[in-house]
Amino acid sequence: MNPIAHSPHAHAPASISKVMGTVLLALVPATLYGFWLYGWPAIFLWSITVASALIGEAFVLRVRQRPVRPALLDGSATLTAWLLALSLPPFAPWWLGVVGGLFAIVVVKQVFGGLGQNVFNPAMAARVMLLISFPVEMTMWAAPTPLSGEHALSFAQGLAITFGGAQWDTMASASLLGHVKTEFTRGVDLLHSLPGYFEAGDALSGHRVGSFGETSAVLLLLGGVFLIVKRIITWHAPVAMLLGVALPAAIAHAIAPEHYLAVLPHLLSGGLILGAFFIVTDPVTSPNTSAGMFVFGFLCGLLTWIIRTWGGYPEGVAFAVMIMNALTPIVDRYIKPRIYGRDRKGTALPAKKGA
Amino acid sequence: MMFFEKFFGGLRGGVHPEGKKQLSAECPIRSVPLPQKLYVPLQQHIGAPAAPVVKVGERVLKGQLVAAAQGNVSAPVHAPTSGVVSALGDHVAPHPSGLPVPTLTIESDGQEEWVALAGIEQPLELAQEDIAARVAAAGIVGLGGATFPSALKLNLSRASGVQTLILNGGECEPYLTCDDRIMRERAAEIVEGIALIAKAVAAQEVLIGIEDNKPEAIATMQAAAQGSAIKVVAMPSMYPMGSEKQIIQVLTGKEIPAGGRPADIGVLVHNVATAWAVQQAIRYGRPLISRIVTLSGGAMRTPCNVEALIGTPVEELLTVAGGLVPPVARMVLGGPMMGQQFTDMRVPVVKGTSGVLALTASETGQAEASPCIRCSTCVRACPIGLLPLEMAAFIRVSDLASSVALGLKDCISCGSCSYVCPAHIPLVHYFNYAKGDLAAQERGKLKQEATKKLADARNERMARIERERAEAAAKRKAAREAKERAAKEAAEKAQQESSASESA
Amino acid sequence: MLIAIISLSILGAALGLFLGVAARRLAVEGNPLVAEIQDILPGSQCGQCGYPGCAGAAQALADGSAPITLCPPGGRAVVQLLAAKLGVEANLSDVEESVPKVAEVKEEICIGCTRCFKVCPTDAIMGAAQQLHSVFREACTACGKCEEVCPTESIKLQPIPVTVQSWYWQKPPMKEAA
Structure with a gap:
């Protein structure tokens, strides 16, 4: 043992649970709005996803003979499950949440060594797994049925949807990106398929078809700005990701508006805002440096646009993030801060007499 | 890449710990009642320990040389008061190891009788070499905490040519106000000291860098420097602004080349308190036997600044500050960012002691380390541009070579990374362990090479002795054989002769 | 079936032969x-x-x-x-686990027999017959040969005492919190 404690003898008021707690706080408005928008099924789905993730975390930690309580209390498992739940269709059956939550924590996080060791973003990896394994359930979108509105679902109806597999007539709808992709395969171009389907106002407020936490761009944006102000995340990755989608979208749309969606529907659709502020900023699976974060975010955005435009799936955020997670070590290898007194290559600066 | 740096960089790294300077900033420098016993370590500086020149039982006068510098990098030590040398032996030292070091114990006689001092009326007329020589004789070392012998710095800088002299009034460590107070109360002396240093190295430009959280010090120094070529510059308050590398970067825009010294880019940095000590040494001939110490912290009853004799035990200082308010979580010598914890209250004030802090548990903010979440807060905090999280991960698995490749040797151990880490990982502790281990390995390697040479020499000698012995044996054998042969021949001859004579 | 076995056997034998020859012909002398x-x-x-x-x-x-x-x-x-x-x-x-050590002479019981002095591979022991021996620390490799030959057990390997100069921070304890 060292006889005495090493300096510093002061510490910034920061801890992992504080970091995670702040991110959770930033998600609260969008989540509450999602609860209101989709009613009981969303609340059930969210609860069951978070619960299964926590149970999975506790189980693995017991098996690994690690202390369970501090790990559960640090909020990282909750955050993972929360983000996953926000990216699920609101009327998805309960087992989708369970499988997703367990997969995210047990396979993607703990198998790789637990907190801080995972290569891929657990929430996105779980979403990708669910999308590939259960494509039907993962694309059963529902039109919003606000809790206070006339079509509001009762508690019992909610139970029936989440746990009983009941079908509902509002569930036939498709999300914007899905609709566009389907119409394309039928040979209908954007000029004809889009009108009446995209309203920027609806997209901002979130009153539209989509995953239950992804629909309200304004509230997510608010949460993201809150995190930047709180210095939990930096602006580099989010801004770069939005740019990564917006730049190619703007160019392509200017050239062929009938084939390529405009910038605004791109930015406000699917999981882009959620991804930009809450997913690519995940510290564990993103690069170390600010410049690295910018490159990482931009490539995430670019890949998202490419997958959305030419890929087989209508939405590409999760795939793009996973691909870039795999490339993070390479980004870190090539983008390092310049060390004081050295040039970029690491050789010492020349001693300049009289300079 | 330059684009990236400009776009993302700005003033890089650094942290903003809570200053806590208001605790003691308004307290004028107080004196400390003369302690009965003073414990003066022989090594209070970087380099070789000083060699004692007095005997136990001998009476010494205040300011008398008691231990002389040894070798090129060293500094002499002087008696802080008059009295009798009562012991020369091990005493607890301000060192993280807690190991005792050779220390002179001086029992004061209360007379405070000064040795004859050789002051100078017109100090600025001294020759450059004389200034450096007097600074060396006065035992002055860097009072900012690095304790590098100041005269050596003057000589090195004069030899290599210095354009810019920077006076470090940054004092970026939280709590500490000793430099703040000395600038406010002894500005005129400091300015004269600066002029002497500037003369000693023939500097063309003189800058005093003071953090902007000390407006009174800035104003006082500006007033004192009026009419001279000295420029007072306000710097943003940020830790570690008072680090040599950072203050140079902020004030001149230049960087010290990796592995180099400020002199490589024509800069010399001295602490403002050092300038005061230089002035005292040259104008009045007083050696460095006291310094300003800040007593502060949440568990200190009345935080204040004191002028303490070198060798004063900390417990004596605490009485000036009204004692401690329990519970005390940690006692620290120096600032909270780079200072050392200590447990023995008999530890003496040395030339590098800038503060004594009594910290509460909430001030230290310590917690168990948890796993790294790669949040990179440490990367953004590092003023050098290192990747603390990656370096620590390598050191954890004993891969020191990889951490060196990432720039371990450029680390200044400022502790910014540990300070901000939300997982409470002791990053800078890892780095100091690794640096120590590498140095030990280096020593081991040198010893290995030396002993190998000795072993080879011995083997060769053994072989030579063996060979010589064999040669000698062979020679003896040859001689014996020759003798035998000669005898035989003689015998044969004799026989022949006798037979011949018989036949004849 | 038979053809397959035969052809593979021939192939194996041929390649084995080739490798054998190569190993012989391209062998590096000594190591x-x-x-x-x-x-x-x-x-x-x-x-x-x-x-x-x-x-x-x-x-x-x-x-x-x-x-x-x-x-x-x-x-x-x-x-x-x-x-x-x-x-x-x-x-x-x-x-x-093996702490660095050096040989040290217990002066009270050293009889000056010079045996240690003769076996020291690095000439780290000074002294002469009937004189007290002492160890030159910088040259001692702690090989222990002197310890073996000492008739009075006066020379022994002792851990090198840590000094302020050689001390450094130990590695932070590794605690896995999660």
Whole structure:
């Protein structure tokens, strides 16, 4: 043992649970709005996803003979499950949440060594797994049925949807990106398929078809700005990701508006805002440096646009993030801060007499 | 890449710990009642320990040389008061190891009788070499905490040519106000000291860098420097602004080349308190036997600044500050960012002691380390541009070579990374362990090479002795054989002769 | 079936022959590695590793029949050099347990017999017959030969005392919180 404690003898008021707690706080408005928008099924789905993730975390930690309580209390498992739940269709059956939550924590996080060791973003990896394994359930979108509105679902109806597999007539709808992709395969171009389907106002407020936490761009944006102000995340990755989608979208749309969606529907659709502020900023699976974060975010955005435009799936955020997670070590290898007194290559600066 | 740096960089790294300077900033420098016993370590500086020149039982006068510098990098030590040398032996030292070091114990006689001092009326007329020589004789070392012998710095800088002299009034460590107070109360002396240093190295430009959280010090120094070529510059308050590398970067825009010294880019940095000590040494001939110490912290009853004799035990200082308010979580010598914890209250004030802090548990903010979440807060905090999280991960698995490749040797151990880490990982502790281990390995390697040479020499000698012995044996054998042969021949001859004579 | 077996057997035999010939024709004479390893080892031939001197140890290291942590006097520096040379992982935890030591003479019971003095591989012991011996620390490799021959057990290996100059921070304790 060292006889005495090493300096510093002061510490910034920061801890992992504080970091995670702040991110959770930033998600609260969008989540509450999602609860209101989709009613009981969303609340059930969210609860069951978070619960299964926590149970999975506790189980693995017991098996690994690690202390369970501090790990559960640090909020990282909750955050993972929360983000996953926000990216699920609101009327998805309960087992989708369970499988997703367990997969995210047990396979993607703990198998790789637990907190801080995972290569891929657990929430996105779980979403990708669910999308590939259960494509039907993962694309059963529902039109919003606000809790206070006339079509509001009762508690019992909610139970029936989440746990009983009941079908509902509002569930036939498709999300914007899905609709566009389907119409394309039928040979209908954007000029004809889009009108009446995209309203920027609806997209901002979130009153539209989509995953239950992804629909309200304004509230997510608010949460993201809150995190930047709180210095939990930096602006580099989010801004770069939005740019990564917006730049190619703007160019392509200017050239062929009938084939390529405009910038605004791109930015406000699917999981882009959620991804930009809450997913690519995940510290564990993103690069170390600010410049690295910018490159990482931009490539995430670019890949998202490419997958959305030419890929087989209508939405590409999760795939793009996973691909870039795999490339993070390479980004870190090539983008390092310049060390004081050295040039970029690491050789010492020349001693300049009289300079 | 330059684009990236400009776009993302700005003033890089650094942290903003809570200053806590208001605790003691308004307290004028107080004196400390003369302690009965003073414990003066022989090594209070970087380099070789000083060699004692007095005997136990001998009476010494205040300011008398008691231990002389040894070798090129060293500094002499002087008696802080008059009295009798009562012991020369091990005493607890301000060192993280807690190991005792050779220390002179001086029992004061209360007379405070000064040795004859050789002051100078017109100090600025001294020759450059004389200034450096007097600074060396006065035992002055860097009072900012690095304790590098100041005269050596003057000589090195004069030899290599210095354009810019920077006076470090940054004092970026939280709590500490000793430099703040000395600038406010002894500005005129400091300015004269600066002029002497500037003369000693023939500097063309003189800058005093003071953090902007000390407006009174800035104003006082500006007033004192009026009419001279000295420029007072306000710097943003940020830790570690008072680090040599950072203050140079902020004030001149230049960087010290990796592995180099400020002199490589024509800069010399001295602490403002050092300038005061230089002035005292040259104008009045007083050696460095006291310094300003800040007593502060949440568990200190009345935080204040004191002028303490070198060798004063900390417990004596605490009485000036009204004692401690329990519970005390940690006692620290120096600032909270780079200072050392200590447990023995008999530890003496040395030339590098800038503060004594009594910290509460909430001030230290310590917690168990948890796993790294790669949040990179440490990367953004590092003023050098290192990747603390990656370096620590390598050191954890004993891969020191990889951490060196990432720039371990450029680390200044400022502790910014540990300070901000939300997982409470002791990053800078890892780095100091690794640096120590590498140095030990280096020593081991040198010893290995030396002993190998000795072993080879011995083997060769053994072989030579063996060979010589064999040669000698062979020679003896040859001689014996020759003798035998000669005898035989003689015998044969004799026989022949006798037979011949018989036949004849 | 038969054709397959035969053709594969022929193929195998031919390739085996080719490899055999190649191994013979392209064989490197001697093993330069042994000499290089010997350069790394202390060369004091103390035999603590259990091999006949440093050359024997070098041979065993080159064969891979000895662990790179075999050399107590070499310490961690040698382990690391060996690890780099042989391209294996250096497991320093085995070495750290043996604290660095040097020989020390208990002056009260030294009889000045000069036996230690004669066996010291690095000439680290000073003294003459009927005189007190003392150890030159900087040259002692703690090989222990002197300890073996001392008739009065006056010379012993002692851990090197830590000084303010040699002290450094220990590695932070590894605690897994999660």
